[in-house]
Amino acid sequence: MTYQITKEINIHHQDDGWFYQLNTDEYGTVEVSYYVLRDGKETQVGISFYIPKDCIDTFIRVLEELK
Numbered sequence: 001m002t003y004q005i006t007k008e009i010n011i012h013h014q015d016d017g018w019f020y021q022l023n024t025d026e027y028g029t030v031e032v033s034y035y036v037l038r039d040g041k042e043t044q045v046g047i048s049f050y051i052p053k054d055c056i057d058t059f060i061r062v063l064e065e066l067k
Contacts, residue, residue: 018045
């Protein structure tokens with residue numbers, strides 16, 4: 001039997017009804033998806049984007065600079 005261990009983190013904005021969902025795969029790639037709540041359903045808006053494992057630190061540094 002083969003196992004896959006993944007991690008999922010959600011960032012919710014309770015008042016506005018949107019959230020980001022971040023998942024990792026078996027290679028450490030992070031998938032970022034954006035959702036909104038419409039009529040009580042979670043609807044993905046746009047497309048997901050992927051951050052390779054070896055780029056995550058750089059991505060975080062850039063976000064910190066934009067903060």
